[in-house]
Amino acid sequence: MIEWVRETVNLGPQALYPELLCEKAVALIESVLPAEQTITYNIIAGEALLEANYQGIYQVGKGSSRAPCLLELDYNPTAEQDAVVDYALVGKGITFDSGGYSLKPSDSMAYMKSDMGGAATLTAALALAIANGLQKRVKLYLCCAENMISNNALKLGDVITYKNGITVEVLNSDAEGRLVLADGLIAAQESNAKRIIDAATLTGAAKMAVGRDYNCILSMDEGLISSAVRCAKSENEKVWRLPLEDFHLKQISSSFADIANIHSGEGMAGASTAAAFLAKFIDQPETNWIHFDLSGSYQVSGNGLWAVGGKGHGACTISNMLFS
Structure with missing residues (x-):
């Protein structure tokens, strides 16, 4: 599974686009299913996103000629239609991030094929759990798009x-990950999932805080934080908790909407306010939701621990959490 993450993350943007990422995710899950067990899934793409009212994914992806899409996948080993959903997994799948009109410099844009690391990590986590005999119902939501510039692209002030x-x-059109994840979090809550885990290569602030050796976790649920730390330790992976408090939810104000997609003012905690944005789309963010900011999912240059490129770091931690 980890090799699948590495290979998928390392594909260039010409070789991997939103719908193909969804198809590859389905294929991986299907490849590990026990005999005679099936999954159900739906890929909502292009204009169909508007019909389903998934505005964030559509708006971020509409600037590209390659359609944005949402994968909804249901792993239900009980085969009972009304079985409880134990976990919903929501992954950011930006297959290339130019930054949009908030254009990235070349050095920062060069490795933005990796901005779908959250989607790949969660897919592998679920696949690994299934291969290890998971008997809980899990729904997977991949929020996929290319963030490009064109006459139809998202504009500042929209x-x-x-x-x-x-x-x-x-x-800021370069703060697009949270815009697509919001749709996935809404869908996850519609499934009445008991717990929600989202994962994304969301902020440069997280990398500034912990480098690329750790993934960051943010939550108001102490039980889920403890589970993540315990599972990471058991899998020899590394996580580090960053703060998420009620006051962070008040630092993303807007004069023209309920909230803005970046924090207002200087001196704000970028990773915390990004998580606060996501918390706005959780009915009760104090419980049963945890956010992974995947600082350690990609290695720009090799070192003694990691080769260049996708790492798969975090997949084992999240897979382990699905059993708890």
Whole structure:
């Protein structure tokens, strides 16, 4: 599974686009299913996203000629239609991130094929858990798009109205991951999942805090934080908790919408306010939700621990968590 993550993350943007990422995820899950067991899935792409009112994914991806899409996958080993969903997994799948009109410099853009690391990590985590005999129902949501510049691309000052009625002013088109994850979090809650885990290569602030040797975790649920730390230790992976408090939720204000997609003012904690944005799309963010900011999912240059490229770091931790 880890090799699948590495190989998928390392594919260039010409070789991997949103719908193909969803198809590859389905194929991996199907390849590990026990005999006579099946999954159900749906890929909502292009204009169909508007019909389903998944505005964030559509708006971020509409600037590309390659359609944005949402994968909804249901692993239900009980085969009972009304079985409880124990976990919902929500992954960021930006197959290339130019930054949009908030254009990245070349050095930062060069490895943005890796911005789908969250989607790849969660897919592998679920596949590994299935291969290890997971008997819990899990739903996987991959929020996939290319963040490109064109005459149709998302513009600064645009306001997105989400399915749950929350409005978001776009002040930085390079803060697009949270815009697509919001749709996935809404869908995850519609499934009435007992717990939600999201994973994303979300912020440069997380990398500034811990480098590329750790993944960051943010949550208000002490039980899920403890589970993540315990599972990471058992898998010889590394996580580090960053703060997420009520006051962070007040640092993403907007004059023209309910919230903005970046923090307001200087001296704010970028990774914490990004998580605070996601918390706005959780009905009760204090419980049963944890966010992984995957600082350690990609290695720009090799070192004594890691080769260049995708690492798969975090997949084993999350897979282990699905059994708890």
